[in-house]
Amino acid sequence: xxxxxxxxxxSPTGYLHIGGARTALFNWLFARHYKGKFILRIEDTDRVRxxxxxxxxxxxxxxxxxxxxxxxxxxxxxxxxxxxEYIEKLLxxxxxxxxxxxxxxxxxxxxxxxxERKKPKYSGKCxxxxxxxTDEPHVVRFKTPKQGCTKVADLIKGEVIFxxxxxxxxIIQRSDGYPTxxxxxxxxxxxxxxxxxxxxxxxxxxTARQVLLYDSLxxxxxxFAHVPLILGIDKARLSKRHGATSVMAYKExxxxxxxxxxxxxxxxxxxxxxxxxxRDELIEKFSLDSVGKSAGIFNPEKLLWLNSxxxxxxxxxxxxxxxxxxxxxxxxSIHDIELLxxxxxxxxxxxxxxxxxxxxxxxxxxxxxxxEKKAAEKFLKPxxxxxxxxxxERFSRIEDFNQRAIEETFKDLSILKGTKLxxxxxxxxxxxxxxxxxxxxxxxxxxxxxxxxxxxLNKAIEFIRDKV
RNA sequence: GGUCCCAUCGUCUAGUGGCCUAGGACGUCGGCCUCUCACGCCGAAAACGCGGGUUCGAUUCCCGCUGGGACCA
Numbered sequence: 001x002x003x004x005x006x007x008x009x010x011s012p013t014g015y016l017h018i019g020g021a022r023t024a025l026f027n028w029l030f031a032r033h034y035k036g037k038f039i040l041r042i043e044d045t046d047r048v049r050x051x052x053x054x055x056x057x058x059x060x061x062x063x064x065x066x067x068x069x070x071x072x073x074x075x076x077x078x079x080x081x082x083x084x085e086y087i088e089k090l091l092x093x094x095x096x097x098x099x100x101x102x103x104x105x106x107x108x109x110x111x112x113x114x115x116e117r118k119k120p121k122y123s124g125k126c127x128x129x130x131x132x133x134t135d136e137p138h139v140v141r142f143k144t145p146k147q148g149c150t151k152v153a154d155l156i157k158g159e160v161i162f163x164x165x166x167x168x169x170x171i172i173q174r175s176d177g178y179p180t181x182x183x184x185x186x187x188x189x190x191x192x193x194x195x196x197x198x199x200x201x202x203x204x205x206x207t208a209r210q211v212l213l214y215d216s217l218x219x220x221x222x223x224f225a226h227v228p229l230i231l232g233i234d235k236a237r238l239s240k241r242h243g244a245t246s247v248m249a250y251k252e253x254x255x256x257x258x259x260x261x262x263x264x265x266x267x268x269x270x271x272x273x274x275x276x277x278x279r280d281e282l283i284e285k286f287s288l289d290s291v292g293k294s295a296g297i298f299n300p301e302k303l304l305w306l307n308s309x310x311x312x313x314x315x316x317x318x319x320x321x322x323x324x325x326x327x328x329x330x331x332x333s334i335h336d337i338e339l340l341x342x343x344x345x346x347x348x349x350x351x352x353x354x355x356x357x358x359x360x361x362x363x364x365x366x367x368x369x370x371x372e373k374k375a376a377e378k379f380l381k382p383x384x385x386x387x388x389x390x391x392x393e394r395f396s397r398i399e400d401f402n403q404r405a406i407e408e409t410f411k412d413l414s415i416l417k418g419t420k421l422x423x424x425x426x427x428x429x430x431x432x433x434x435x436x437x438x439x440x441x442x443x444x445x446x447x448x449x450x451x452x453x454x455x456x457l458n459k460a461i462e463f464i465r466d467k468v
Numbered sequence: 469g470g471u472c473c474c475a476u477c478g479u480c481u482a483g484u485g486g487c488c489u490a491g492g493a494c495g496u497c498g499g500c501c502u503c504u505c506a507c508g509c510c511g512a513a514a515a516c517g518c519g520g521g522u523u524c525g526a527u528u529c530c531c532g533c534u535g536g537g538a539c540c541a
Contacts, residue, residue: 008501023488111539157473166471168540205539228474228537235536266493270481273492292481294474295537302494306526312507350506359506410503425503437505 004036004193008062008069009185011043012054015246016061018298019238021198022264024259026227027198028067029265029286039192040072045184047077060245064257066279076184081180086187086217087140087172094171095216098138099126122168140173140215141183142183150208157227162208167356168398170209178305178462186213194222198288225288228268228295252356254401256303256314256328261309276309308352316341319348319357326358332365339364342447346439360438364448369434369456371463379427379436380446380464387417387424388431392457401450403442410442431460 006027010020031038042058044050051325062069073138087090089097111445126142145164152160172183179187204226210412214221232238238245250260260278269291271277277285311319329335334340343361351357363369371380390413398405414421425441432453438444 070477156472160472200538202538205522208472226473232538233479237537267480273482275493285485292474296481298481299479305494308507347506349508352506380523420503422503429504435504439505 004034004197005039006031006036007041007072007114007189007192008067008193008197009041009043009188009263010058011046011049012051012058013046013049014054017056017238017245018243018247021061021065021260021450022230022267023198023200024062024067024463025065025226025261025264026269026288026291028069029282030196030198030288031070031441032283035287036195037070038051038067039074039194040069040439041074041188041192042076043073043181043184044075044077045178045181050077055467057246057248058440064251064260066247066257071192074188076188078329079184079188080179082191083184084177084188087183089177090142090172091140093144093216094142094143095266096142097127097432098131098133099141099169100131100134100136100138101126102137115122118365121130124301138173139171139175139453141169141429142172142216144209146171150211151317152204152207152211152224153198154207155188155206155223156228156291156293157204157226160204160207161327164208164212167173167209167212171215178426184211184215186210186217188264189222190214190217196223198227199227202229227291228293230267231295231297232310233297233395235297254356254358255303255307256322258308259303259310259445262310263303263306267298268292276306279460303383305350311348311351311357313352314346314348316360317349319344323354323357324362326354327361327365332362335367339447346447348441363433363435363438371430371434372436375430375434375436377462379430379459380467381427383465384427385461385464387413387419388457388461392417395445395450395454395457398450401446403446406442406445427460432456 008020008024008027010016010024010216016024030036030040033107040062042055044055060071091098093283100325101122103440109122122141127141146166148164150162150167154160170182171180173179179420188194207224207226211221230238245413247260251257258279261279261282265277265286265315266275269286271285271290320337323340324334343355343364347357348363351360391409394413395401396407398409410421410424416423419464426436429438429441429444430436432438432444432448
């Protein structure tokens with residue numbers, strides 16, 4: 001088999017969204033699986049809506065997900081000469097023709113067809129005329145066969161048949177001289193030697209026209225694979241109103257890129273009952289055979305779960321690097337990476353996102369913590385003064401301030417005072433963290449260190465005294 | 469409206485005629501673990517859209533309907 005070549009061809013008219021990212025991912029995986037090439041092409045023929053920022057957003061999103069490309073980026077806007085050449089080719093072969101019908105004329109025909117409850121179609125007027133090129137405004141149309149049918153052998157949907165009679169004479173060059181989308185895509189895919197076109201099934205309807213263009217341009221037809229779309233919870237196509245649909249928004253929210261990759265790949269593809277895949281495993285196991293046919297609904301909760309799994313499994317060094325920007329964003333500068341890693345090891349089993357992790361690590365770094373109102377009311381009570389004093393005294397005597405020594409101190413104290421451990425732990429937790437929720441209290445105490453623990457306990461004592 | 473696609477728990481899916489009393493995962497609910505919260509573990513509720521065929525036997529094959537989606541207008 002010759003080399004597999006796939007491509008991702010986004011229009012730079014916004015951010016890289018979930019659906020686009022999955023299409024890119026499938027193309028990337030397919031190319032990597034077959035040790036082929038993955039090509040990036042920017043479809044920026046729409047000069048009005050295409051922006052530099054969007055192009056950058058595409059790069060950023062793909063980089064974040066780790067979808068590296070082997071060729072490109074190619075820009076359609078730099079390829080007009082090529083399109084023109086191919087249009088000439090079709091014209092000279094008599095497979096395309098100049099059409100001088102005015103928009104008004106076309107609109108009139110359309111309205112008439114509608115009023116007769118017929119399908120609006122181009123009349124084919126200029127096709128029969130075969131007029132030569134003049135200076136009048138004109139488009140170029142492709143001569144679609146009037147009889148027969150066109151078959152698309154789709155790797156996912158199976159064989160799909162279109163009646164040629166249903167197809168209009170497609171405009172391939174607009175009156176402003178620009179190629180139309182369907183034409184530019186075909187020329188690009190031919191000239192770039194794309195062997196496998198994996199794209200959203202919203203393009204399935206266009207495929208018959210494209211197949212006819214391949215034929216007319218004497219080019220081999222690539223394999224097509226139309227993957228089902230991703231829908232929102234209301235089963236409408238995923239869009240902004242469904243919440244975050246930009247891939248990069250999930251980076252901001254503290255998602256790990258591979259969690260996103262893992263989520264996206266399982267949306268429409270499966271490998272038995274397996275849910276979690278490493279990158280290498282995906283490359284090894286990915287196949288279009290097991291891509292489903294039906295549209296899928298984007299489920300943020302499952303993504304969140306996957307993210308928590310990956311955070312749990314990721315090593316603390318890597319997480320530290322990823323977490324620092326989140327901490328900096330809230331004004332915390334990190335000097336002690338070793339300390340940060342210790343904190344992370346306490347937090348990674350209980351954080352679903354890096355954002356959450358940053359939230360729950362704040363009390364470690366802040367000089368002054370504040371108490372949650374409810375927590376303080378419930379747990380910081382006068383009867384604790386005695387116990388807190390003893391605790392401070394005992395802590396200050398511990399030489400090696402480690403978890404085990406701390407735990408023993410607590411156990412002794414609970415026997416001494418005849419109170420349950422829980423009755424001790426919660427007030428201490430509130431004193432040290434400001435909240436009722438934190439990692440294990442012994443770990444927290446060890447990581448905070450003797451000095452800060454004693455400081456915070458003293459502050460709590462002051463707070464309790466002030467209250468009475 | 470025309471064309472095309474699709475149809476298993478709420479969601480992602482396994483299932484390719486008998487292994488199905490329909491499996492797994494997320495979520496939900498209950499329990500265990502426990503210094504809180506998580507993690508983890510155990511358990512529960514939860515689906516083959518409907519109607520016809522084909523077949524000894526259909527979730528699985530065929531047809532229709534219904535429903536959803538996409539594209540074009």
